[in-house]
Amino acid sequence: MVIRLFCAAGMSTSLLVKKMEEAAKEKGKDADIAAYPFTDMERVIEGVDVALLGPQVGYQLGRAKEICEPKGVIS
Known part of the structure; x- marks a missing residue:
């Protein structure tokens, strides 16, 4: 499974990535x-x-759905 977390700068979620x-x-x-x-x-x-x-x-969230839904990505 490929999971991507998106935040303001891409760094604040690093602890969450490690835990996941x-x-x-x-x-x-x-x-x-x-x-x-x-x-x-x-x-x-x-x-x-x-x-x-x-x-x-x-x-x-609205923009994320616009990007993800056409590609079949769950957001």
């Missing part, structure tokens, strides 16, 4: 998890299964 990677490993799940700035969403969304937004960019 640990949880996936503990459950024996294969997951590719990374964080990016929201401004990179259109560039990196190809091949993603799930896109998550950090609370500081929650106001971008």
Whole structure:
């Protein structure tokens, strides 16, 4: 599963990424998890299964759905 977290600068979610990677490993799940700035969403969304937004960019939910839904990405 490919999971991307999007926040204001792509760095504030790094702790969450590590926790998610640990949880996936503990459950024996294969997951590719990374964080990016929201401004990179259109560039990196190809091949993603799930896109998550950090609370500081929650106001971008509508735009995220516009980017994700045509590609079949759950947001």
